[in-house]
Amino acid sequence: MKKESGGSALIRALADENVDLLFGYPGGAALHIYDAIYQQDKVQHILVRHEQAAVHAADGYARATGRVGTVLVTSGPGATNAITGIATAYMDSIPLVVISGQVASHLIGTDAFQETDMLGISRPIVKHSFLIQSPEEIPEVVKKAFIIAKTGKPGPVVIDVPKDMTDPNHLFDYQYPKEIKMRSYSAPSKVKENHIEEAVSLLENAKKPVLYAGGGIIQGNASEELMKLANIMNAPVTNTLMGLGAFPASHNNFIGMLGMHGTYEANMAMHESDLIFALGSRFDDRTTNNPQKYSLNAKKIHLDCDYGSIEKIINVDVSLNGDAKKILNQILKKIDPKNIDKASIELWNKEIQNWRETHGLNHDLLDKKFHQKQILPQQVIQSLYKSTNGKAFITSDVGQHQMFAAQYYKFDEPRKWINSGGLGTMGFGLPSAMGVKFAYPDEDVVCVTGEGSIQMCIQELSTCMQYGLPVKIINLNNRALGMVKQWQDMQYGGRYSSILYEDSLPDFVKLAESYGHVGMKVEDISELEERMDECISMKDKLVFMDVYVDPEEHVYPMLEAGGNMSEMRVSKTKKTF
Amino acid sequence: MSHISILMENQPGALSRVVGLFSQRGYNIDSLSVAPTNDSSLSRLTMVVKEEESVISQILKQLNKVIDVVEVQNLSDVESVSLEIAIVKLKITEEEAKKIIDNAFPIIGEIINHKDEFVMIKVTGSNHEVDDFLLSLNKQNFLEVTRSGLLGMGTGENFLISESETTIEY
């Protein structure tokens, strides 16, 4: 049995977890660990340019692959820089293991150089955390961390490692545990059979059902089961921002994203429905509008792996706590197609179709008759969709561009749409795209961003050069913090407080070129599609495509704050209430 | 008002995770008592929280999610007993202290220390009884009090025991 030090045991344990990539940034408290990395070749370390980006990259990797993303940072500023990334992953339930260096144990609590209480700072934004107290416990803690990160409701786990715990001179017998006992961590209990029966009976009797699917269906790999249920019932399906791709957007029963910037027909359907089946979605305030006025005529079934999410915001008639795939299969076994009210559902689908015809999204804006002087941001997404055949991984930042991407790129597969839905972290797009590209080097990986967001992690262009990551960056450049501007237009009489910076924006083309990448600038709609094709076809180059879009464009529909799900603005001049 | 009983790992950080759930949501903990149990790897905690029922049920769910928490019980849902202990320091003679104790029913009191002109009395009772007792004391010679916070336990078969350890293999 080969002896290991704490530092080498840590890396070996990662290898035993089949970790291939470790995103990180070195520093004093992590030096023993970095030396251990140097002396092996199973785990490849990816040097980013900012610890926030390391976490986002691991996060993108995790979202795209369904595996646990791993991160290594040093103590103090390394750890605090990682916090935004950890919070982002926490809000979207992404499995990560984040290892932070810490000052030596005898220095903890003395305000030592680069000491921060990482466990304390990260406590509200982790699923769990560990402080290593003896080198010998490292393999077991790593094992526990991975189990906790990926089982149940996934989430980030922090392992804080004081420097003396990785001392290369302290050697011990290494063994990676095969199983772990955790009396305080248990799998969700089985769903009661009568709950399944109640759910089935509601589904069979529904006249206006909506299947409202979120990120939990993606994380729970239950898209296939969702599809079967939708097909059996011929029921309309809406996806949350986190759930895009859980159900194919080009399927007939898909009614678009719901919520704050959801489609008119999806929000109307939620409002008029008589049965809402929430699947791996959590009635987030962006998808319910005012909970007091939320879909009052609908019975509700809530399937979620997180017991704590059920009845947190909306009371439900049937709760199904557990694994989405298993529970859906139980339902599929029980439900009898003969009992479904097909005729009523047919009428219901027609009603939804009518809504779509009145205020639905226009997916044909590339048509010449819609060409204006300025490029519309929606047209850029449609062009991107065409050039990538709808098959690319799309990561995004936060703002109007994110909503346009969510609305107009029709995701047909799970794990292809990667965005910070819960925390809404500007700066997420580029580093998460790197993580995806590492996982899928042969696929198109595109970051749809804005000139505001991209500048929050722009330094990662350097990482992309170092590792040869030919991601594509589509910058919807509206010369403003567009989403904030939209709110200031609508609610603050157009008083633009601190959202403009046109004269000080960098020349993104030159900026990209200075890192050794390709830059492109597009201002004219007539050249958009051609340049987009050109951009996507440069398979081995990172292309930064800076597209000047109409700065006046708003994202619609938009739910009216405080209202119900039918109260929307559908354009600058039209509202439904 | 709810009395919550919690069994958790006796680990650094465990208590702050539990308490953090409350502070994060802006809820106040009325009283909290915590100590290891007969199994020294476990701590048992009794908590008093004054919040609406819907809030309590959310808190119970969130508590269950904390990895260090082994078991949670809402003592208000089962038949249970609870009591509180307080130590009071008074500037009185031992004679006067005895008189106070004799008149304190239903509180049970006992002199536990007498030093210089100060007497310390230990009292036990429900927390209302302890409240009432403290109010009855003459402010002029009532110097200090420390209270344990409520201690509670379900009666009969209403145990708060850890489920058998879950072994997760994979």
Ligand SMILES: Cc1ncc(C[n+]2csc(CCOP(=O)(O)OP(=O)(O)O)c2C)c(N)n1
């Ligand atoms: C780190 C961070 N800071 C602030 C915000 C608030 N915010 C949300 S959208 C937005 C504007 C984003 O501008 P840009 O990236 O240019 O996108 P646009 O809306 O213009 O498409 C801001 C400031 C945020 N989401 N994240």
Ligand SMILES: [Mg+2]
């Ligand atoms: Mg912008």
